[in-house]
Structures are given as C-alpha cells and as structure tokens.
Amino acid sequence: MKKVVIEVCLGTSCHLLGAQDLMAYLERVPKDWKELIDVRGTTCLHHCGKGPNISVNGTIYTGMTPDKLQDVLSDLIEAAE
Template sequence: MEKVKVEICCGTACYLLGSAKIMDIESALPEALRGRVEIEARPCLNLCERENLGGAPYVRINETEIVAKATLEGVMKRVTELLEGVS
C-alpha cells in the first residue's frame, strides 16, 4: 500500500482517554515509513456515543477501518502491517 491515512479522534472523550499520545505516531514510526502515513486530528467521529464511551479513543484507518481502544502501539502495528502488505 502506497500510503495509509490515519484519522485520530481528538473529541473530548477520545482526547481524555489517550488520543493525544497517538498523535506521536509519525515520530514513533521507523524513518522509512514516516512519509507514507497521512495523519489527521479529527473532531468527534461520532463513535463514542455507540458504545457509551467504552471504545474510546477511536482511530479510523483508510476511511473504513475503525480501531477502538486505540493505543499508539496498536495503531503503529496496524499501519506497519498495511504498509508492508500484510492484511
């Protein structure tokens, strides 16, 4: 995959539950992969209402894949898999 889009929810619930740490993903990735990740901070993705905040913080990858209870490590792992062609 050429490039991976990562939208990090920075709405109140997700922010309070740790999404700010996930914003460090670009510097945490190996240098060879850094330019291939497009990172966007987003306002509430309207996912927190569904599970009564249980799944926050949320990250959306490539417009369709939702990661609940996202962590920097988990998102990095998934992004690396996508960039290296492991699905």
C-alpha cells in the same frame, strides 16, 4: 504506494482516554514510515466512549493504544511491500 490515511479523533471523549498518546506516537514513527502515512486530526468518529478511536483508510479502530496502532500500520505497510 498510496499513502495510508490515518484520522485520529481529538474530540473530548477520545482526548480524555489518550488520543494525544496516539498523536505523540505518530510524530515519532521512523522516517521511512512517515513518508507513507498521512496523519489528520478529526473532531469525532462517532464511537464515543470506546476511545481513543482512529480511522485508517476508512476503517474505524476503537480502544487504540500506540502499540495496537503500530501493529495496524506495520500490517498495512508490509502488505503493500
């Protein structure tokens, strides 16, 4: 399976609304998931104010929380299996 590309916006607006919690979550995902994802930081995804924002394989998600991110990832990974 091709790796899931996750871009986390670390711009000031998203930082203020909790982007670091998403990064912290992505650092502690289970090992078998870790091999399936490619985490990158970015400075802006152009949806400021609705953050924290991420892009998963090019799709933008706003207002993310670690819980919502987990749902997005498990859907993608399960679909691939």
